[in-house]
Amino acid sequence: MSSAPLLFACSRCFTRHPFEELSAGQQLCKECRGTFPVVKCTYCRSEFQQTSKGSTSAICKKCEQNVKAYGKPTACEYCNIIAAFIGNKCQRCTNSEIKYGPPVNCEQCKQKCAFDRHDDDKKVDGKLLCWLCTLSFKRALAKTKQGDAERRATLKRTQGHKKKDGKLRSHSKRPNRPEIKLPIPDGQPPVKMARNNSVPGVVGSDLDPNSSDHVVAMTQLREQIASLKKQIVQKDAQLLGKDKQITELKAKHFTTESEWRAKMKTNQKEHDDKVDSLNKRVAGLLKEVAGLSKSAKKTNKNITITNSDANNSSGTDSPSVP
Structure with a gap:
């Protein structure tokens, strides 16, 4: 196998x-x-x-097939998404209503288009949201997490480079020990210099590393690194503030768009009701006109018959002339 x-x-x-x-x-x-x-x-x-x-x-592809089969959709009665191909509800709301019961108000957009699954684990951040608000919240959360991860990775790489550069600078800035040549008396072995730059038999050495110029340079670099770290913290705080502001603006835009959709739906319904009432009134007036025309025809017919009967009776009763 x-x-x-x-x-x-x-x-x-x-x-x-x-x-x-x-x-x-x-x-x-x-x-x-x-x-x-x-x-x-x-x-x-x-x-x-x-x-x-x-x-x-x-x-x-699914909506394209439905358009070919049923024509262009209308706005859903619950979520206001233009996806109601059959009836006044989209397929998503229809299935949710069958499974979870009638809809309830969404805690984000305040529309009656969320379905309570009676399970706290299914809630988004402890809130009962509709499908559109759930997608919007998850998208914003994923974008925030991605931005935080990228900033952490960038900060980690920057700190790694700084540590590596600091090590290289510390290695490269070690003071070179100068070679001190001491006079060697005849018949005596050469004198070796100790690691602390002191010479046996010599009290006090002129080689003091603390008084070299590299101490000033190191101090300036430390101050520059501290200043850059402060700037990085400030920039991270600004980026987090911008991300929060973007999320709030998106939520506000979504709420405004939902309110406009609801308003358009209400206006459309009022317009349809007004048109239906006017059509009914026109139909009633047409029936009334038809009834009046029929009664007028009957009246004219009766008048004609009465005149003809009167003419006939006057012809028979008149005396003949001798």
Whole structure:
């Protein structure tokens, strides 16, 4: 028996890969996933991957089939997503309503489009959110985590480079020990200089490393490193503030967009109700006109019959002339 893992073909380039390396749904390899962009469907708002670089279609295959079968969708009664192909509800809300019961208010957008699964583990950050708000929150959270990881990795690399440069500088800035040549008396062995730059028999040496110029340079470098670390901390704080501000602006934009959608839906409903009432009124007036025209015709017919009877009676009663 062979222990080699099973390989599956990519649906785009047909190269074979392990199953866990292929994307769910379209079964694309890593290269094809990076080549073709991921976009949002215009109707159901779910993300899908385009199958060609030149494709400008922003409709997923499922919605495209539904458009061909049922025509363009309308806004869902619950979530206001334009994905209601059959009736007034989209397929996602219909399935959720069957499974979890009627919808409740979302704690983010305040619309009645969230479904309570009666499971605290299914809640997002302890809140009961609808599908769109859940996607928005997870996207913002993933982006924040990715930004934090990139900043930590950059800071770690910077600190590693600084430590390496500091070690190199410390090695390169060791003072060279000058060679001191002492007069050697005749018939005596040469005198060796000790490690502390002192010479036997000589009291006090002129070689003091603490008085060299490299101490000033080291002090300046330490101050510069401390200043740069402060700047890095300030920049990280500014970036975190910007990320929070971006997240708040996105949430505000999403809330405003949801409110406008609800307002448009309300205006559309009022317009349809007004048109229906006017059509009913027109139909009633047309019936009234038809009834009046029929009664007028009957009246004219009776008048004509009465005149003809009167003429006949006057003809028979008149005396004949001799």
